[in-house]
Amino acid sequence: MSSSASTPPEALTRLRHDLFPDDEPAPAAPGVIGKYIVRREIGRGGSSVVFEAYDPELDRTVAVKLFHGEAAGASLLARFHREAVIAAGLRHPGIVAVHDYGVHGGSPYIVMEFVDGKPLSAWMGARPMAEILRLVEEAARAIHQAHCRGVIHRDVKPQNILVGSDGAVRVADFGLAHLMDGEGDPLTRTGAILGTPEYMAPEQVEGRIGALDARTDVYALGVIAYEAATGRRPHQGRSIAEVLRKILAEDPARAARLNPALPSDLGAVIEKAMEKDPRRRYPSAIAFAKDLSRFLSGDPTLARPRGIVARALRRIRRRPWIAVAAGLALAGAAVTGVALRRAAEAERSNRELARRVAEAPHEANGLDALRGRAVGRHRHGRVLFESGGDPTEDYGMARQDLDAVLAANPWHSRARCERAELSLGVARLRVRQGVDPGADLEAAESDCREALRSNDREVEAWRLRGDVALLRADLDGENAMQWYRAAEEAYTRAIVPDDRFQRARMDRAKVRALRGRARRAVGEDPTTDFSLAEEDCSESLLQNPAKAEVWAWRANLRREMAADRESRGRSEEARQLAELAAADQRKADRIRGKE
The missing domain is CATH 1.20.58 (Methane Monooxygenase Hydroxylase; Chain G, domain 1)
Known part of the structure; x- marks a missing residue:
């Protein structure tokens, strides 16, 4: 490790106090802080104590955070004032509001919204992973709002994510947690370390203050997601120095290895958020939140699992000496060869599965496997398309799988609908490319007709016929009214009373609005x-x-x-x-x- 990336002894001392605050006797709680009447202590860290207090002027309960230690100097108090003003300007339901600030006995304090609840660290317990991840998603959305105001948290951790009694998430300590952890201005001090070790990004460990941005908070969110998925933190050690060294030099155990039941998409989301190189992470907290939401909703994520070879190459790029050692020992070739053989075996297995399905129409498990893979590829392609990417490869592979399923069972109405939806997706891609989509629209309509021939109550087929007619209306302005009527009729057939989300009804509403605009024009x-x-x-x-x-x-x-x-x-x-x-x-x- 270079000298610029070393950990200053004074920084380790500060971190040790943060981790082991009980080593020092707790000072007695003051009766009054400013105008606020202290009721009880509700939290304690290495540099501060949090009290529940009463605001007699506004008749409300508040939380007062008092930074303890030696009295702060004038420059730090001025910086505290600036940071408190910034934090007070963060108005969002997911961010703990800052009401006031001041100085008590030479030490600064801030007055915050009182949250009747507990920190995520205490709330998690034996909660289902999906519940915890949903709260992490909400926290990421709130943190993104602060990022939009130019405020980076720098100390995102479960203790700073509060879960109210109403189940809502509120993120605390924006821009303030790091202020009083030592003498001088921690934001400009060379080699300073800001944050809690286990949740710190590599650039924080290295003390590269100028490199801290939204992606630093994304890394910490990834660590929390890892903890929710595995029950442990990614980097653990017997000392602070060991934890920091691992963050810089070692990849954590893959979440899927610690939790074999973990879906690969979630593992990919966590790995992307925790990339050591900030350029490979999600570019923003909202991007992380949206991908986590895709996983929780059952949709394909933008993050994709890395294979064995990709992970090995990533480590080699980060630590070139691995490649030299591997070359001298010829181990690199052996590892790569094993990985490539496994990849080839997987591809042969996929081809064999398709062949067996085609030859055995009643092999239900094979049909379901191919359909499931096709749906996953189609969804991933759709996400690429919606984000401006090229879904051609995903669409092509999905079509091959669906063709194999329908060759084995031509009466499979669900597979017909899935292939019709795929053809419609290809048609939209053709439109974007400036290519005539006529053949793809015909293919979609043909599959819809066949699906309805097998089952005229196949709601999805009617809805897709409406989608096809609506796209034709966009492309054929002279006959738009005719296509609007066709779309309206199809969507009407797709409406079912027990559909809570009323998708077809809203599709019909949009068609009727489009028709109204056409009339007005x-x-x-x-x-x-x-x-x-x-x-x-x-x-x-x-x-x-x-x-x-x-x-x-x-x-x-x-x-x-x-x-x-x-x-x-x-x-x-x-x-x-x-x-x-x-x-x-x-x-x-x-x-x-x-x-």
């Missing part, structure tokens, strides 16, 4: 179409009132309806619709909350 009255769309939207909200995007969609529709009524001289109707639209938007904003 040629001088016709769109009122009927807009009203029908509004009814669909309202019915959908009755079934599921927690869908923020539906409230927002109805708000936009009502604004559009208000503008149309105003243009027709119906001012009172326009005013009422505008008020309804504003109420819908407020509802959407409240539901989104942490987004």
Whole structure:
């Protein structure tokens, strides 16, 4: 390790106090801090104590964090003032609000929102992994909001993520936890280490203050996710120095090795968040949150699992001496050869599976395996497409698998629908590439017809027919009204009463709104179409009132309806619709909350 990456002894001393605060006797709790009446101590760290207190002026309970130790100098108090002002400006439901700050007996304190709950570290316990990961996702979204204001946390850990009695997550200690951990200004001191060792990113361990950014907090979030998935932290040691050395020089045990039941997609998300090189991590906390949300929703993640060879090459790039030693011992070739043989065996196994399915139509397990793989590849391709990537390879492999399934069982209506949806995805790709999608749309319609021939109540086939008709309306402006009618009829057949998410109903609402706009564009009255769309939207909200995007969609529709009524001289109707639209938007904003 270079001298620039070494750990200063004074930094280790500070960290030791953070880890083992009980080595020092606890000072007696003050009766009053500023104007706040102290009730009880609720938390203690190496550099501060947190009290529950009462604010007599505003008649509310607050949390007061008092930094202890020697009295702070004027420069540090000035810096504390600046940081407190910044933290107080972070207004978000997922961030603990800072109300006030001051100095008590020469030591600064901050006054925060009191959260009736417990830190994530105490809450986790034996909770299901999915519950913990959902809270990590919420914390990441809140942290992203702070990043958007230019504030990096630098000390993200379970103790700073509070879970309220209402189940909501609030992140505490933004920009303040590191201020009083030693003399001088820790943000400009050479070689300073900010943060709690086990959750620190390599750039923090090296003391590269200028390298700290949003990705530093992403790393810590990845460590928390690792802990949720495995029950242990990725880097452990008998001393602080050993922990810091491992963070810099060693890869942690793969989460899937510690928890064999761990899905590979989740392992990939955690590995990407915890990359030692910040450039390989998620670029932002929101990107991490969204990929974690994809996993929790059962969708494919953008992060992909690394193979054996990729992991070996990654280690070699980080530590070139491995390659030299491997070359001298000829071990590198052997390891690579084993990995390549395994990859070839896996590919042969896949081909053999497809052959067996084609030759044995009643081998249900083989059919399910191929279908499952096709769906996964299609979903991954769709994520690539939506993010501007090229899904051609994923789409092609998914089609091969579905072709094999349908060759074995032509009456498999679900596989028909999946292939129709795939053809529709390819058609959209063709449109983006400027290529005629006609053949792909025909293929999608053909599979829908075959699926309905087997089962005319196949809801997914009707919905896909609506999607095909809607795309044709976009491409064939002269006959758009005809295609809108076809889409409306198909979506109507796809609506089922027990569908909580009312997807087909909202699809029909959008078609009706599009048809209304088309009428208005040629001088016709769109009122009927807009009203029908509004009814669909309202019915959908009755079934599921927690869908923020539906409230927002109805708000936009009502604004559009208000503008149309105003243009027709119906001012009172326009005013009422505008008020309804504003109420819908407020509802959407409240539901989104942490987004």
